[in-house]
Structures are given as structure tokens and as C-alpha cells.
Amino acid sequence: MSELKIYNTLTREKEIFKPLNAPHVGMYVCGPTLYSHAHLGNCRTFLSFDIVFRYLKHLDYKVRYVRNITDVGHLESDGDEGEDKIAKRARLEKLEPMEIVQLYAVDFHKVLDDFNLLPPSIEPTASGHIIEQIEMTKKIIENGLGYEVDGTIWFDVEKFAKTYPYTELSGRKLDEMLDGTRENLEGQEEKRGRLDFALWKKAKPEHIMRWPSPWGEGFPGWHIECSAMSSKYLGEQFDIHGGGMDLIPTHHTNEVAQNVACCKKSPAKTWMHTNMLTVNGQKMSKSLGNSFLPQQLFTGNHPLLERGYSAMVVRFFMLQAHYRSTLDFSNEALQASEKGFNRLMNALGLIPNLKTASKSSFNINELKENIYSALNDDFNTPVAIAYLFDGVKTINSINDGKEAITEDDKLVLHRLFHEIVLDVLGLKKEVSDIIDSKSPALIQTILDFRSEVKKDGNYSKADEIRKKLEGLGIQIKDSKDGPATYTITL
RNA sequence: GGUCGGGUGGCCGAGUGGUUAGGCUCAGCUCUGCAAAAGCUGCUACAGCGGUUCAAAUCCGCUCCCGACCUCCA
Numbered sequence: 001m002s003e004l005k006i007y008n009t010l011t012r013e014k015e016i017f018k019p020l021n022a023p024h025v026g027m028y029v030c031g032p033t034l035y036s037h038a039h040l041g042n043c044r045t046f047l048s049f050d051i052v053f054r055y056l057k058h059l060d061y062k063v064r065y066v067r068n069i070t071d072v073g074h075l076e077s078d079g080d081e082g083e084d085k086i087a088k089r090a091r092l093e094k095l096e097p098m099e100i101v102q103l104y105a106v107d108f109h110k111v112l113d114d115f116n117l118l119p120p121s122i123e124p125t126a127s128g129h130i131i132e133q134i135e136m137t138k139k140i141i142e143n144g145l146g147y148e149v150d151g152t153i154w155f156d157v158e159k160f161a162k163t164y165p166y167t168e169l170s171g172r173k174l175d176e177m178l179d180g181t182r183e184n185l186e187g188q189e190e191k192r193g194r195l196d197f198a199l200w201k202k203a204k205p206e207h208i209m210r211w212p213s214p215w216g217e218g219f220p221g222w223h224i225e226c227s228a229m230s231s232k233y234l235g236e237q238f239d240i241h242g243g244g245m246d247l248i249p250t251h252h253t254n255e256v257a258q259n260v261a262c263c264k265k266s267p268a269k270t271w272m273h274t275n276m277l278t279v280n281g282q283k284m285s286k287s288l289g290n291s292f293l294p295q296q297l298f299t300g301n302h303p304l305l306e307r308g309y310s311a312m313v314v315r316f317f318m319l320q321a322h323y324r325s326t327l328d329f330s331n332e333a334l335q336a337s338e339k340g341f342n343r344l345m346n347a348l349g350l351i352p353n354l355k356t357a358s359k360s361s362f363n364i365n366e367l368k369e370n371i372y373s374a375l376n377d378d379f380n381t382p383v384a385i386a387y388l389f390d391g392v393k394t395i396n397s398i399n400d401g402k403e404a405i406t407e408d409d410k411l412v413l414h415r416l417f418h419e420i421v422l423d424v425l426g427l428k429k430e431v432s433d434i435i436d437s438k439s440p441a442l443i444q445t446i447l448d449f450r451s452e453v454k455k456d457g458n459y460s461k462a463d464e465i466r467k468k469l470e471g472l473g474i475q476i477k478d479s480k481d482g483p484a485t486y487t488i489t490l
Numbered sequence: 491g492g493u494c495g496g497g498u499g500g501c502c503g504a505g506u507g508g509u510u511a512g513g514c515u516c517a518g519c520u521c522u523g524c525a526a527a528a529g530c531u532g533c534u535a536c537a538g539c540g541g542u543u544c545a546a547a548u549c550c551g552c553u554c555c556c557g558a559c560c561u562c563c564a
Contacts (some may be wrong), residue, residue, distance in 0.1 A: 004554080029564095030564075031564090032564075033562090038564090039564090041521070041564060042564045043543090043564085044564070046564075048564090053514085085562080093519075100539085114491070120512075129521090151512055155543075164547095170493085170494090170560095171491080171494070171561080172493060172494085173492095176493070176560090177492095177493095177560075200516095213549070222562095224506080231498050243564065244563080244564030245495095245558075245559085245564080246558075246561085246564065247564070248559080248561055249493095249544090249559060250550075250559090250560090250562090251563095270557075274564070275495095275564095276557090276558070276564075277564085278557080279558065280556095281557065282556095282557075283557075283558065283563090284562095285562095285563060287562080287563075291535060314560035319535080320502075320503065320504090320513070321502080321503060321504085322503085325496090325503080325504090326495090326496080326558085327502085327503085328503090330501075332500095332502070332515085333501070333502040333503085333513095333514085334502090335501095335514070335515095336501070336502060336503095336514030336515075337502080337512090337513075337514055339513080339515095340512085340513045340514065341491060341513095343528095344511085344513095346527085374504095382502080382503065382504050382511090382513095383504055383505085383511075383512080385504095385512070385513080385523095386503095386504070386512035386513080387511090387512085388512090389511095389512055389513070390512085393528095393529085396527090396528055396529070397528085397529070399528075400521095400528060400529065402528095402529070426544070436547070444514085454523085459523060459524070462523090463524070465526075466525075466526085470526085475526065475527080476525090477525095477526060477527055478523090478524095478525080478526080478527095479522090479530090480521080480522070485527095487527085
């Protein structure tokens with residue numbers, strides 16, 4: 001069996017994964033800022049890390065997965081006039097900031113549950129860790145890398161960069177970054193350096209969310225929360241830190257700087273970054289107006305959608321691309337995924353009823369190794385799925401009597417498919433609302449009636465029944481001699 | 491403008507030196523009362539130009555096109 005390799009943004013290489021304290025693994029992922037609904041692009045990132053979480057657990061690691069919720073401190077910009085995103089939303093909607101957060105937190109969890117994401121081990125909030133953030137800010141000041149200007153604490157990037165690598169993650173050159181920001185100086189006179197960012201912001205009189213600090217009343221900056229919470233729950237150094245690629249140059253770069261400035265240690269050994277979901281080749285984002293809310297996708301209520309798609313189809317669709325590649329969103333691609341998903345799940349359902357033989361006509365271990373080597377290769381789900389479809393073909397052929405399988409191999413196959421498809425990929429058979437406890441008997445009654453009709457030679461009536469059931473998501477499969485069977489396609 | 495990444499068959503999407511990726515679509519066949527499902531067969535692509543090599547989608551150079559980041563963004 002191959003070893004798990006993970007692409008590390010820090011080194012730009014795939015590295016063999018060796019936990020700092022095996023079998024324990026610490027993983028921190030930057031969660032959402034709850035000032036609006038999470039769109040599909042956001043979901044993709046959390047789905048990618050759900051696969052990481054699930055696969056590491058499958059490999060018997062004891063994973064502590066921390067994903068924060070930003071409920072304060074995420075500014076519109078790092079400039080002096082930056083306003084807290086949630087505070088702004090609260091002001092506009094005339095609500096308490098915590099009402100905004102609660103509204104979108106409930107929605108966020110509902111959506112991730114629809115997509116069958118496992119909840120993280122800990123989901124800490126920024127507002128619940130004000131003390132930790134203040135303590136960290138104090139240490140950074142003590143170490144000479146933070147300074148106060150009128151109740152606001154800034155991080156001195158240029159001073160930090162003299163001793164430590166500031167641009168390690170982004171791969172940028174500091175000089176060029178400084179050049180690039182020489183303009184737009186208005187409103188930032190407080191800062192010493194153009195790249196300096198706020199650790200703590202002084203609260204203006206009208207600001208609702210405020211806490212006392214050694215520097216007066218204020219609220220924390222955006223980046224400090226992740227530094228404070230990751231080190232609190234995972235220690236000063238842990239295994240994996242993740243997030244969307246767009247966080248690399250600013251948020252993650254500053255996060256590393258804070259940890260180093262505070263504790264002299266870079267927080268994470270491995271940095272994982274997910275790529276963007278695109279629509280017609282462009283990044284899905286709220287500002288471009290091309291974002292999809294999960295609800296719109298489920299119902300099909302969106303100008304770019306022809307109809308709705310289920311959460312599992314969308315999950316499968318996303319897993320057919322690698323997490324470090326962009327993925328383009330389209331009706332056609334979703335339809336393709338829907339059919340593929342149904343084919344995979346139908347094959348999964350066929351396994352228990354396969355007839356066994358004294359000899360297998362294929363090599364089950366080869367299939368197993370192919371699947372695991374794909375997942376071990378930086379969580380390459382599209383390749384793993386390709387191999388699963390090899391398995392699907394084999395399962396269907398056995399079912400047709402064209403291939404054979406032994407009892408032992410059947411157990412291996414059953415376990416393999418269940419563990420990979422259900423546990424690791426997190427896919428599940430979706431049962432439509434029409435299926436309740438009595439439905440199977442009802443459907444069977446209809447099938448029996450139809451076979452009577454067929455026996456009488458009334459094929460047009462039989463076809464009519466078949467067509468009506470198909471409209472309800474029940475697909476009939478006639479067989480030559482035996483009884484007809486059905487599958488649920490919705 | 492700067493930095494980085496990418497351009498793969500009708501669509502989505504793997505793949506970094508030599509072997510069929512895979513899914514969907516399309517056409518034909520088998521099966522079927524007819525379908526559906528399933529199986530089989532076919533359609534076999536790598537932006538362009540040049541170079542390295544026995545061998546390149548894969549390495550190097552140039553050109554064209556697209557995207558991300560540089561302001562908040564998963």
C-alpha cells in the first residue's frame with residue numbers, strides 16, 4: 001500500500017504525510033464569516049476538507065478538526081476606515097450583530113448537513129476568544145512587532161520581514177508588494193508601513209461590538225482570531241492548516257506572521273489550499289453576481305439553471321474534480337454527474353445480491369489498490385472515482401452473469417465500496433419523500449397489477465403505467481421471465 | 491501594470507516522457523413485446539510555432555488566449 005502524500009503550499013511539493021504526534025492529527029480550516037448566506041463556492045472548500053477529515057479518520061488517525069466561525073473582526077478592508085462586515089450588516093438590517101450571526105450560522109449548518117459534511121470536532125467563534133486574542137496581541141507587542149496608535153494595534157510587517165520570511169506562503173517578493181501598495185494612502189496615516197494590518201481595532205462610539213482591552217474598548221482584527229484559536233486547541237504547531245486559495249496572500253500570510261511573532265513558531269507543517277469554483281470560467285463570488293446559493297441549486301430556481309439537482313449529485317459533481325483544480329459549473333456537467341452518481345449508487349445496491357462462484361474472474365485486490373493509491377495521491381478523488389467505475393462495470397457484469405466472484409471476494413468488494421463510497425466520499429443514497437414504510441408494498445401492488453395487464457397482452461396500458469411511475473421517479477425494469485424490478489431515481 | 495496558475499476529444503474532467511483515465515453525450519449492436527437498465531463496439535483529444543529526445547499532452551523557448559491574486563472574498 002502506498003503512503004499518503006499531501007501537496008504543501010509552503011514547499012510547493014507533494015510530501016509524505018507524517019503526523020507530529022501520530023496517531024493524533026490536528027487540522028485547522030478557516031471557516032466562514034457569517035454576514036450572509038454561504039454560496040456554492042464556499043461549500044466546495046469545506047467539502048474538500050470534509051474528504052480530508054473523512055479519509056484521515058478512515059486511515060485510523062485520531063483527528064481533531066477545528067473550523068472556526070468568524071462572528072466579529074472581519075473588516076471590509078485593512079485600512080483605517082474598514083468596517084466590521086457583521087457590524088455593517090447588523091446596522092443595515094437594524095439587528096443585533098449576534099442575530100445576524102445566528103441567522104446565517106443556522107443556515108450554514110443546515111446546508112453543510114444537506115451536503116453530508118461531518119461536523120468538525122470543535123467550531124470556535126472569534127467572539128468567544130477575545131481574551132486569547134488580546135493575550136496574543138500583547139505578546140506580539142512585547143516582542144516588538146506590534147505598535148499602538150490611538151487605541152489601535154498594528155502589526156509591523158516590514159520589521160517582521162527583516163528577521164523572518166513574510167512571503168513564504170504566497171511566494172511574492174516583499175519589495176514588489178510594497179511597490180504595489182504605494183497608492184491609495186488616504187485614511188491610512190496611522191500605520192507606519194503600507195502592509196501593516198490591525199491586530200486590534202479601536203471601537204468608534206457608534207460601534208456595537210466592543211470589548212475592553214489594555215488599549216481601550218475595541219474589537220479584534222480578522223487574522224488574529226485564527227492564530228489565537230488554532231494555538232489554543234491544536235497547540236503552537238499542528239499538522240494541517242487549510243482554506244481557500246484566495247486566503248493565501250493576505251489572511252494566511254498574516255496568520256503565520258502573527259504566530260511567529262508571538263511564539264517563534266510557524267503554526268502548521270502542511271498548508272492545504274483549495275481552488276475556486278467557476279461559472280463560465282470566472283470565479284464564483286457575490287460581487288460578480290454569479291454565485292449560487294445551495295437552495296437555488298436544489299430547487300433549480302436560478303437564471304442559469306434548467307432544473308434542480310440534489311445535494312448528493314452536487315457533492316459527487318465536485319468530487320469528480322481535484323480540489324486543487326478550478327471546477328467549472330454548468331447544467332451539462334451537473335446532468336452528467338447525476339447519471340454517473342445514479343449508476344454508482346445502483347451498483348452499490350447490487351453487491352449484496354450478487355451470486356457467488358468458486359472462482360473470481362477478476363482481481364479484487366488490484367481494484368482496491370488502485371482506489372487507495374489514488375486517494376493517497378493528495379486525495380485524488382476523481383481518479384478514485386474512475387476506478388470505482390471500473391468496479392461498477394465489474395459489478396454489473398457479475399450481475400449479468402458475464403463475470404464471476406467468490407464469496408470471499410464479494411465480502412472484500414462489499415466492504416471496499418461501502419467504506420470508500422459512503423464513509424470516505426460521504427455519498428449516500430437519497431430517498432425521496434414518496435418512500436415511506438408502506439410505499440414498497442404499494443409499488444409492488446402496482447407492479448403486480450401491471451404484470452397481469454401485460455399477461456393479457458395489453459402492452460399500451462402497461463407502457464402507460466410504466467411512464468406514469470417514471471414520472472414519479474420510479475423506474476421499472478422488466479425481465480424476460482422473472483418479475484419486474486424497480487429503482488428510485490429521484 | 492506586477493506575481494502566480496491554466497489552455498486536454500461534443501461537455502465535464504484526470505494525467506507530467508513510452509501503456510484505454512473516468513463520467514456524460516452521440517452512433518451501431520446484444521438483450522427486450524417495446525422500452526429502460528446493463529453489456530459490447532465505434533467516435534482516440536491534448537492552443538499555436540520551434541527545440542531537446544529513440545520517444546512529448548507531459549521537458550525547454552517563444553507567441554496567442556483565459557483565470558486568480560495584488561481591496562473583502564472559500
